[in-house]
Amino acid sequence: MTKDITRRAFLKGLFASLAGALLAAFGGYGYARYIEPRLIHTTEIEISSTKLPSSFSGVKIVQFSDTHLSxxxxxxxxxxIVNKINLLSPDVIFFTGDLIDKPNQYAYLHQISPxxxxxxxxxxxxxxxxxxxHGGYGTSVYETIMKDSNFNLLKNRGERISLLDGSSVFVAGIDDMMLGRPDFDQTFADAGSRLFTILLAHEPDAALEAKQFSVDLQLSGHSHGGQVQLPFYGPLITPPYASVYTEGLYEVDSMKLYVNRGLGTTRLPYRFFSVPEITVFTLIKI
Known part of the structure; x- marks a missing residue:
């Protein structure tokens, strides 16, 4: 009788454990597939510098990245996303790349610019x-979409953002490190060491070269924060040029780097412990 009770209790415990594991597995799948990819976290960061003109103190920048429309x-x-960003009342908006997952296969190109x-x-x-x-023969497609959307597309060049009092900061954009033709010297040709300089670089590891120039803040995406992370371990895998810097705020010598986790997914439609993100930066003169 005791053996039967022990055996019954063991089987009951085993069944409960297996059922719990299956529920956790399927629950985790449902969360990673259908819930977390649709969440949006707004991260707010103050960027302070002595190089900022006083009139730029309080200027608000919104960065979004890696929508991977599909x-x-x-x-x-x-x-x-557009409605959410507009509610944040940004002064400047930066998009740091990867608009469409597969430009040559996407059927709704005409709907993006409006x-x-x-x-x-x-x-x-x-x-x-x-x-x-650039991939999927998308170079000219992307250029047209961004131009029609009234975005200034920066490709190995920069320009000043100026206020009415004549004060300005410099924003530069480097071409993609993987499929483009990045040229750092050309990108910073019009930058001055006294100007507060922001670099938009899709791949965060561009910072390893950008730090040699007078960059104060680099904004990147590309990594998706790994897209799938494990607690106490971190990202299972990161893409090329996102192995050193994967997410969040870094100090790279005298330069600050922020790696945005992006909004969409690629390869697999899952996110786990890597919630989609919009970043709000407030500039502060010190």
Missing amino acids: EDYSINQLEK VLGRLKAPLGKYAIYGNHD
Whole structure:
């Protein structure tokens, strides 16, 4: 009788454990597939510098990145992002690349510009190329979409963002490190060491070269924060040029680097412990 009770208890415990494991597995799958990819976290960061003009103190920058429009990230989701960014009342908007996952296969190209065109920023909207923007014969497609959306597409060049009092900061955009033709010397040809300088570089590991120039802040995406992370371990895998810097804020010599986790997914439509992100930077003169 005791053996039967012990055996019954053991089997009951084993069944409960297996059932729990299956529920956790399927629950984890459902969360990673359908819940976390649709979440949006807004990260707010103050960037302070003595190089900033006083009139730029309080200027608000919004960065978004890596939408990877596809069957898994729809135009409707992009519309929600646009509405959310406009509610943040940015002065400047930066998009750091990878608009469409596969440009040559995407059936709704004509719907993108009317949505992105609704983004409002009085000091300008700027964008750069990511690897997916060049891939799939997408180079000219992306250029046309961003131009029609009133984005200033920076490709190995920079320009000043100026206020009415004549004060300015410099924003530069490097071409994609993987599929483009990045040229750092050309990108910073018009920059001055006294100007507060922001670099938009899709791949975060571009910082290893950018730190040799007078860059104060680099904004990147590309990594998706690994897209899938394990607690106490971190990202399972990161893409090329995102192995040194994967997410969040870094100090790279005298330069600050922020790696945005992006909004969409690529290869697999999952996110786990890597919530999609919009970043808000407030400039502070010190």
